[in-house]
Amino acid sequence: MGKTILITGGARSGKSGIAETKTLGLGSRAVYIATAEAHDSEMSDRIAAHQARRGAEWVTHAEPLDVVGVLKATDGQGPRLLDCLTLWLSNLMFAGRDWQAAGRDLVAALQAQRDPVVIVTNEVGGGIVPENKLAREFRDAAGLLNQWVAAEADEVWLAVAGLPLKVK
Template identity: 45%
Template sequence: MMLITGGARSGKSRFAEQVAEKRGGEVLYIATSVVTDAEMAERIRYHQQQRPAHWHTFESYRDLGNIILEHQVQFPTIIIECITTLMTNLLFDIAGETSVEDMDFEAIEQHIFAQTTQLTKVAQQADSEVIIVTNEVGMGIVPDNLLARRFRDIAGRVNQQLAAAADDVYLIVSGIPVPVKTSE
């Protein structure tokens, strides 16, 4: 299992795709984004155009461990793009229209951790090389609102969980991969 992290537009996806291309063989790209507005639709379209046309895409953000189990024989490489978006979708699945002040962040975090724990366990044992992309959201200023602060905290803990389980971890800085943890 490989974890690739970094800031927004740092080159994380491109690096993940380069690693997959070098490995060769069939690639399954699990995209966790959902179209919520015109901007998100454009972002999704951009990422789709960047991927090789022969790759297979599966769009989901729930139960990714099960998706890996179902497809690991067919695909030697599986990319999950991205955990931060997965977390956002899971958060709003649980919170729905609840006001930020009334959100049960403990329940939200437990639900997200259940999903990422299942993903981590399967990814570590999968026949496929699983490449997970996530955003590093904790290197900036402390956000000025409750939702952003709580999200940043949960994301930090999830990223720690993933990094601890990964064989290889890369931090992407301005398009340059910096090895943080390697199995070599």
């Protein structure tokens, strides 16, 4: 079974950079599974900045919904970086998909991988209780999904101010 590494942290904590370094440390060629979609110019700029930071050693698969399918299709091609779990969750929720079933499918797929998978996610439980129902549902879903993946992961890291702190 391939190693699973989960990297969590707040916004702009440095988690993606840490994840990229860890992924490339597992193999000279890596697969980047991007879940973000550019619905506005600000998100387009964020995606472009991520792409500019990566070099030729990355093969990118943009997939907002079928993360499990991409993991299965790319197993055997080297380490994979899934960035990010929380964007994938929001994509699933807005598409009306059953995020719990998808999360269980992801955990099962991680157990079957031969090559390593590094996963980036946002830590969303450290702030105040959101004032609206949708935001509370998302926070709760993200917390549960993070717990499920963390339980499966071989390593869990918390990114704080660009520094990785090993949790598991």
